[in-house]
Amino acid sequence: MDSREIVMVPRCSPRLLGWLVLGALALPAWAPAEPFPALHDDGPRVGAPASNPFEVPEALASRVRFWRDVYSRYDSNSIVIHDLENFDVIYAVINESAVLGGMSRAERERFLEAEKARINASLQRLASSEARLADLSPEDLEIYKLIRKYDGWRDFVGRLRAQDGLADRFREAVQLSGTYFQQIEEIFASYGVPVELARLCFVESLFRFRATSKVGAAGLWQFMRSTGRDYLRIDHLVDERLDPIASTHAAAKLLRLNYETLGSWPVAITAYNHGRGGMARAIETLGTSDIVRIIHDYDGRAFGFASKNFYAEFLAAMEIVGAPERFFGPIERAEPLRPDTFVLPDSVYLEDLVRYTGVDRETLSALNPALLPSVVSGDFSIPSGYRLRLPRGTVEAFAATYAGKIPADRRFAKVARRATRHVVRRGDTLSDISRLYGVSLQDLRSANSLRSDRILAGKSLWIPQAASAKHAKAPARASSASAVPAAGGYILHRVDRGDTLGKISQSYRVSPTRIREVNGLSGDHIRVGQFLKIPRI
Template identity: 45%
Template sequence: MNSTVAPDGPHGSVRRPTAAARGGFTLLAACLAACLVVTPAPGEESPVSRPPQLERDVEFWIRVYTQIDTDAGFLHDQYNLAVVYDTLHFEPTTTPGERERVVDRERERYGAALRRIAAAGDAPLSADDQRIKDLWGAEGTPSRLHAATEDVRFQLGQADRFRAGLIRSGAWETHIAQVLANLGLPAELAVLPHVESSFNPAAYSKVGAAGLWQFMRSTGRRYMRIDSAVDDRLDPFRSTEAAAQLLAYNYRVLGTWPLALTAYNHGTAGVRRAKETLGTDDIVRIVRSYNSRTFGFASRNFYVSFLAALEVDRNPEKYFGSLQRQSAVKFQEVQLPAYVSMPTLERALRIEPEKLRALNPALTHAVWDGRQRVPKAYRLRLPLDGTSWTRELLAQRLSPGEMFAGQSAPPRYRVQAGDTLVRVAARYGVSADTLARMNHLRVSARLRVGRTIDVPEAAAVTVASTAVPAPAAPAAPAPTAPAAPAPAPTATARAPAPTPSAPAVVAAAAPHAPVFTISVGPASPGGAVSAEVAQRESAEDAAVAAAARTRTASAGTQPVSAAQAEAIGPALGPALDAEQNADPIDYSVAHDESIRVTGDETLGHYADWLGVSTAHVREINHLRFGRRVLIGQHIRLDFRKVSHEAFEARRREYHRELQASFFAAHRIVGTELYVARHGDSLWTLTQRATQMPLWLVQQYNPDVDLADLRAGTQIVMPRVEEVGSGG
């Protein structure tokens, strides 16, 4: 068999059989996920390095993870983690408010001490001040100590959470190891959930990240199903597969595992910007030297906290003594032949609801209380009870009247001025907690006027006029066998107007008509969320993350209690750029007031965002009418009417909505590697991959000149499927 050497995978080159040519491109790998099964040779250095320059940081996090529980915490310098001023302990009865006051008082006390020491020069110090100065050693110059007065930070202990996570991890460690091996990823990545969630698959953060791997909705929808019936972020098995895809993507974009892991917290674009700003991929230089408003304590410490978790996970007895990890979860799966309600399934399967809930955590509250049906083709997990369940056997247990061709539509309520979750819940006769769970919200969440939310079936008379009517249900349930599914979503390339003889990679200058954008038809019956809902939720993710940026701007805004730690999720606090975690494109304006054109943008877009005419944008860039604008091209802009910040915000919002709409109906299931031949172009490639928008191709190939696709150019193509086409 002929073979060819494919480009470097996560651990280097790998020899694979040559695949058949497909439409002018050679398909080197049917799917990178299935081919890059490569592990380091014996004695080979791990790709997850532990630089000696970061050792003091790693040791700090080992102490956090092993020495103090969530009833205590360290007061420390946020830049020199070897400097730990004190350990604060709290009684179990101490309220969070009292804890915060103690922490604030102690931070102020140590800040005042540092100011005294910095001003004292060679004068004698008190015993405690001398102790503080000695912590700094030779680094404790007056100027450094004065700067440190603003850097006193509190870090809550995590030992009890880490120990519990070690025990829980046994339930999924075999699956995680297998998924990583299948993708050729370092086995060390398996400990990342210690940092993210303490291996708690039900964890929710205050910025909306969920599950074992702490995905935001907007990022999670790239790889998983997230809708009113299913939230795969809460499924430790499916979310593991998604996390592995995201990590592999980060590595391909950034080139090293320290950077790929840092991007899991800070976002691919943010880490790529740091790499380009400093001109290095050295994690030590980036952690020590990169200065950015959003690259804060959490981002600087994400990789070193991962290394600490790896050390503890490898040596649990050293730090915690003997402990017994949970046994691997064992189950069987059956694919549903139709949409079926959970009460019906419980009766047909004769399985206790508690067992079904434990095995199927991705099913939402709306499914368990009967408001939504379990989707057709969903792979329902069942206990190994002696019955070998198949799709056909389950269908035999169900009557035709219990199998439906589509999802039930819950009643909806349109929010009015003055509404709160508590007030709406009272009108519908349910608790605020229940209504919040139905809508994946906090009870304290603010409701935007005009937004629609799910409400219980029995609507109160006082709100009947404002309830949004649900689509009419069929008079009788349709048996599944003869039911024909609705047409699958179609994707067609939209032609530019006017169309040059050779298609432009990006656009002609139509104000609102980006060419080669994907136009997606009706959602499949699989239950994909609408584009409107996906855009709204993506915007909410962005708003919550932006609020988190504000809250975490100071050094002292860490949790002070176990309850707050659980609410936040990872010990480091929320990722600051969570809403753009998987987008590596830099949408910012350069110092010379220019930008680089990215996929699905036009001169008309720039004109709209600037408040000027398209002709003016052409004029300042010396572009004739009809001349093509290419991906990667530098375009100068005129900021006399809007600020850089306003332009960047509009640009990011456009791409956020574009991506949210696409991932409302599609998800990424793998990648393919192509090598271009003579005569090929990005246009020919996207025409063959009819569901592939240009911006997604660019995200997977940010360093490839897509405007000048030459023979031999290697292109990573994500493979996508329609949401609902699989379980």
């Protein structure tokens, strides 16, 4: 855990860093799905020993079996068409590459809708009072054999859903989980949260630190911004939702609060998806905290498929993660990382940490996914107080090197902004550029590692801060490549492509209202090349 900030561990090897690169891992091809899958095997043990607080209720067993198969049997090349409420009813498993290969996303969606409509038409014919067994087509007969053993099968009409398989991705998640999973369990235990709940991150993100959803959730624990800000730093520089350690502390706190409010771990788990307030309303409406009753009987407006199945998905993930070899065969997990943590006393640029401390950029980027592109690219310095993750066993040497080698004028009390790049045009000289931006020739050469003043058209130059921080700890207010000192207590800012009044306001820490006032602007419209007066602060 990172509570003591210093924890000892081996230096990150190139092989280990490979586990952190969130691209595709080389995985063996998975077994193709059957056209009509065989009956499920025993699946999760229903009514497990009393020592297991998360035994599978009989009423949820079919849901858990279904999600177990999604996670361990059907790979991402498979699409499962199933009944929306009876999860033992699977009508078809489509091999995507064989059937849908080469289709656009829109064509794929149209095909799936047509396939569901075809199956639904069979269900409608079977549900008709005029249906006769002798008159059934081979396809209708096949579906009839599948559903006839279930009570109320005539109600299956209109209840079809398509689900992508995830087995190969889940296997990869188990491999990747070696990096942090033991530490995650320890963090959960420190908050009094059952360690079994650590499996929720497989449901949420398949153990992807940088996972994002179409609705804006991010990270291992898929926090939305609104909820994440209650526990984490989330801004244009740092998004701690992407830090597996910081976000795990946040998830443990949230789950603990859910439990203390709702009084049931199954309900607290479901609240992670549906919200604490939503589950409190469910309990109040039904007069019970029994998760089975809530799943089957609660019809809250927002309590849809995802919320109804969240607990079953957790139970399925818990079973697989507890014995992955049973589902995937021999499996190699990544080595534990347990990074050291160094709390930055100053705001510094990432490139300066690389240059002066000897830790390579790839390692820092891999261990610090919370640093956003604005920082990694060097446009902004890392904020002071940031918990910098380092390879285990290196923090003491890093601290000594940091104190002894990073120049005082490369450390800032506040976040510094290095200007956007200037693209050299024909006829530009280094002197012209230094005068344009109000920076010295020496600073301009240093920022771009130039040995002479000779520059070529098309070359991209970094423009250092106009008021470069010559004094250690000098407040480094954000400046811009387009900032030029002006008389009368103002800085002139030349509007660049992509600038907005809001961005300029944040850059200079001056309110948009004040910028509008001093420039006589009636609204927020600005144009490229326009000069704005920015009041000095």
